[in-house]
Amino acid sequence: MSRMPSPVKVPELSKADQDRVAQAGIDLAMKNRCGSYLQMDQEIVQAECSQQGIEVLSFKKAMEKYDGMKEYTWQAVSPEKDDITKYVAAQKDPKGYVIIAHKGSNNILPIQACLYLGREQIQHVHNIIVAEEGAELHIISGCTSGAHVGKGGAHYGISEFFVKKDAKISFTMIHNWSENIEVYPRSASIVEDNGVFLSNYVCMQPVKKIQMYPTATLKGTNAVARFSSVVISLPGSYMDLGSRAILEGKGASAELITRAITKGGTIISRGHINGKTAGTRGHLECKGLILHDGIIYAIPEIEGSVVGTELSHEAAVGKLAKDEIEYLMSRGLDEAEATATIIRGFLDVKIAGLPEALQRQIDTSIDVAEKAGF
Amino acid sequence: MLHIEDLHVKVGDKEVLHDINLHIDEGETHVLLGPNGSGKTTLLMTIMGFTNYTITRGKIIFKGEDVTTMMTHERAKRGIGMLFQRPPTISGLKLGKMLTAISPGKKENIPELAKSVHMDKFLERDINKGFSGGEIKRSEVLQLMIQDPDFVMLDEPESGVDLENISLIGTAIGSLLEKDKHLIKRKKSGLVITHTGYILDYLDADKGHVMCEGEIKCHGNPREILKDIKQRGYKECLECRHQ
Numbered sequence: 249m250s251r252m253p254s255p256v257k258v259p260e261l262s263k264a265d266q267d268r269v270a271q272a273g274i275d276l277a278m279k280n281r282c283g284s285y286l287q288m289d290q291e292i293v294q295a296e297c298s299q300q301g302i303e304v305l306s307f308k309k310a311m312e313k314y315d316g317m318k319e320y321t322w323q324a325v326s327p328e329k330d331d332i333t334k335y336v337a338a339q340k341d342p343k344g345y346v347i348i349a350h351k352g353s354n355n356i357l358p359i360q361a362c363l364y365l366g367r368e369q370i371q372h373v374h375n376i377i378v379a380e381e382g383a384e385l386h387i388i389s390g391c392t393s394g395a396h397v398g399k400g401g402a403h404y405g406i407s408e409f410f411v412k413k414d415a416k417i418s419f420t421m422i423h424n425w426s427e428n429i430e431v432y433p434r435s436a437s438i439v440e441d442n443g444v445f446l447s448n449y450v451c452m453q454p455v456k457k458i459q460m461y462p463t464a465t466l467k468g469t470n471a472v473a474r475f476s477s478v479v480i481s482l483p484g485s486y487m488d489l490g491s492r493a494i495l496e497g498k499g500a501s502a503e504l505i506t507r508a509i510t511k512g513g514t515i516i517s518r519g520h521i522n523g524k525t526a527g528t529r530g531h532l533e534c535k536g537l538i539l540h541d542g543i544i545y546a547i548p549e550i551e552g553s554v555v556g557t558e559l560s561h562e563a564a565v566g567k568l569a570k571d572e573i574e575y576l577m578s579r580g581l582d583e584a585e586a587t588a589t590i591i592r593g594f595l596d597v598k599i600a601g602l603p604e605a606l607q608r609q610i611d612t613s614i615d616v617a618e619k620a621g622f
Numbered sequence: 623m624l625h626i627e628d629l630h631v632k633v634g635d636k637e638v639l640h641d642i643n644l645h646i647d648e649g650e651t652h653v654l655l656g657p658n659g660s661g662k663t664t665l666l667m668t669i670m671g672f673t674n675y676t677i678t679r680g681k682i683i684f685k686g687e688d689v690t691t692m693m694t695h696e697r698a699k700r701g702i703g704m705l706f707q708r709p710p711t712i713s714g715l716k717l718g719k720m721l722t723a724i725s726p727g728k729k730e731n732i733p734e735l736a737k738s739v740h741m742d743k744f745l746e747r748d749i750n751k752g753f754s755g756g757e758i759k760r761s762e763v764l765q766l767m768i769q770d771p772d773f774v775m776l777d778e779p780e781s782g783v784d785l786e787n788i789s790l791i792g793t794a795i796g797s798l799l800e801k802d803k804h805l806i807k808r809k810k811s812g813l814v815i816t817h818t819g820y821i822l823d824y825l826d827a828d829k830g831h832v833m834c835e836g837e838i839k840c841h842g843n844p845r846e847i848l849k850d851i852k853q854r855g856y857k858e859c860l861e862c863r864h865q
Contacts, residue, residue, distance in 0.1 A: 507714075535713075570673070571710045577694040578670050578704055579724040579769055586695075589723045593715025593748075 254278065254296065265364075265394050271453075271616060272390030272424040273609045274362040280605055281388075283359035285345040289368040295345060301353025302385065303346070307374050310346035317346065320376050324408035324436035324465075332404050332432045336372050344373035344406070349383035349415070358386040358420075358606055365393040365401050365429060372404040379415035379443075386603055387417070391431070392424040400428030400456065409437030411445050413468065418446040418599075420606045422613050425455040427484055433460040441468035441497065448599055449477040450610055452617035454485050454513075461490040461518060466500035466528075473502045476597050478610070480617060481513030481542060490518025490547075495528035495557065506534040507595050509622070510542030520549040523557025530558075536565035537594060539622065584621075591622045623648045623773055623811040624669070629680035631668050637678065638664050639836045646773075649808035651799055651825050653844040654815045656833035657856050662815045663707065665833070666775045669813075670704050671697045684773065703771025705762040705795075707778045707815075711750040717761060718745030725768045735767050739794055755782025756791075763794045774798055776814040780821045792824030801826055819848045832856070 255278050261269065266276065275281050283297025283304045297304040310317055327337035336342065345361055365371045379385040391403065403425075411417050417437070425431060439445045445464050464473035475491035493502030508515045521530035536544035550559040568590060576586035595614050599607065624646040631639035639661050646652050654662050668675040669682060671694040681690045689697050712720070721732050736742040739760045750758055759779055766774060779795060780788050800808040801824070814821060822844060830844030834856060840847065850858065 569710065572712050574672050574694055575706070575710050575712070576720070576724070578672075578698055578706075579720075579765060580695055580698040581724060582695045583693075585723070589720065590712060590715055593712060593719065596714050596716070596719075 268392045268394070268424055269362060269364065269390065271613070272362065272392040273388045273420070273422040273613065274360050274390040280357055281360045282355050282357040285347075285359070285361040286364070287343060287345070287362070287371075287373065288364045289366050289371055290343050292343065297359060299353070299355045299357075301350045301383070302355055302359070303348045303350070304359060305346045307342050307344040307346055307376070310376070317376060320378060320408060320410055322408070324410065324438050325406055325434055329434060333406060333434055336374055336404055336406050339372060342372075342374045344375045346376045347378070347385065347387065349379045349385035351380040352382045354384040355386055356603070358388045358603065361387060361389045363389070363391045363403065363405065365403055368401060369399070370402045370404060373406065375405065375407040377407065377417060377419070378410045379412060379417045381412045382414045383412070384416045385418075386606060387419050388606060388609060389419065389421040390424065391421065393426050393429050402430040402432065405433045407433065407435040409435070409445060411437060411439040411443035411471075413441045413443065415440075416444040416446075416601070418448070418602055418606065420448040420602070420610060421450070422609070423449075423451040423455065423458070424453045427454045428456055430457040431455060431459070433462070435460065435462035437462070437464045437473070439464060439466045439468055439471040439473060442470050443468055444472045444601060445474075446599060446601055447473070447475045447491065448602065448606070448610060449479070449489070450613045451479045451487070452613055454482040455487070456484070457486045459488040461492060463492040463494065464502065465494045466497050466502065468497040468500070470499040471497045472500070474505075474599065474601070475503070476505045476599050478507045478595050478597055478614065479509070479515060480622070481508070481510045481515045483512035483542070485513035487514065488516045488518075490516075490520070492520040493522070493530060495521065495523045495530060496525055498525055499527050500525065501529040503530070504532045505597055507597055508534065508536040508544050509591065509595070510536070510538050510540070510544050511622070512540045512542045514543040515545070517544065517546045518549075519547070519561070520551065521559050523552040523559050524554065526554050526556030528557045530560070532561035534563040535594070537591070538565065538567055588618055588622055592618050623650070623685060624813070625683040626669075627681050627683070629668070629682065630678045631664060632676045632678050633664065633674060637836070639668065642680070642838055644831065644838065646811050646813060648811055649800075649805065650828045651812040651814065653822065653827040653830040654813060654833060655830060655847060655851060660833045661836040662833050663777055666704060666777055666813070666815065669775060670694055670702060698769070698771070701772035702775070703766050703769050703773070704775040705759070705766060705777060705779055707781060709750055709758065709762060711748065713748055713751060715749050716746050717741070717749050720749055721745070721765065721768050724765070732768065736764055739764050739767070739790060756784055756787035759783050759791050760787065763791055763798070766798055767794065772810055774810065774812045776812065776821070778815050778817065780816065780818055788820055792821055795821070796824040799825065822848070
């Protein structure tokens, strides 16, 4: 039987910081969540789940309970990959969460994972997310920092996803960092037969630097991966983003969609689909808008090595079209309203297979940016 | 309703409209005819206030107010509306979202109005993306129904539209122009560009004008002018007795 989830108790957070947590998609009242993991700096505040068949554990507890999680730990991401992975692998007391959706389980309400950076110089986490055979698991990950992190800081996050046969994971990550935070996620997923992996990323707020290039390896027959990213880069922000899908299983398919806007910051939008098996399909799409002088550098790559893989990409970077703005003005919107309406539409990516609550959360994050003025 | 006096318009460095004078009273619908490239669309875009069209001389008076230098949205708010012949595609922006944005307070009418022009299944589609000719025009009419302007400009509402859709669009436009009301009760006015004249079956136009080479060369009964053009082309029209 499922029980009611407990509200998250975070007495240390000021009202301003609670608002920042909420903007990252975290529901402290737990009204629409079935489980929660909250880590403030290196302290684990909460790790629980009320949904039968799904466990939310701290990394340490999961290691103890499941004998080191040998089947999963460092199996999707190599600890030797780079300085970030080496740093996290060398930790004596690793933090982070493990979420396991056991065979056949399904969470209608998502689990939330909040990684909050307050005082520490470096927050490090190692997360493992598993959807066992036939399970369906939805996670919203809100990453944020305190409003008054004056000295700056960095977040190193390893995330390893395992989507077993006929299983599905949707992982929606909303970043709400600040100007002096550097963020280095290192993520990879392995998707088995008929598995579906959805990865959604939203960043509408300033950040000093983000560097990430999550990879999905579709090993199974008819495995599916969809990555979508919706980002705005403000002055001073450097965002090196990307996503990669390796199509190994027969009939595997991937879609990588990015909507990027610069208002003066830098966005490097990478994408790579590698079709290794006949009968695989992939599409990569990056659309960028330059609202104020900044950089959008789209690097779409498609690589096929066998007959029968079908890959495509489209990339476009430009400005708002004057005829579109004037068209809306002829319907009575002033220039600012017309511009905001077009930008809102540009960012409006609907993700097939994503629960409505999570789509709404993505929309809300973009709405907040719209209200503040794109 | 609309009074245009001695209007000269440049696009880039080139003057494309010369000495345009036009007066449309409340409740009247006028038709603008002319060969391709004669300046008809330019006149409509200028009245709407699009920035590519620079007025170098003359003025546009709308409902007694000089709107010559007003921005497009200010003109729209005062009651000028336009059906575009080739409106832009706006990627990502859903038709329903756009209608909501332009109709504060009228949101609840959108599904019903959309259904009336068979556009209810297009509300979640990107504006004009992959729309057929008829769908584009029905989308334009729907936007005008929401906007409900006092002065409606229609740029070739029947182009690219099949006969069935012409009937639907014509009836809706007739309603926009209050053609279903008695003559003396009509408050809405219109200016319609047409090549075929099919749309006139639904509009009962009051006056016709022929534009050639950026000038209005001829005025008269719209059906007579259209008949002349169909029989003799525009060459003789240029020598019209009304000039």
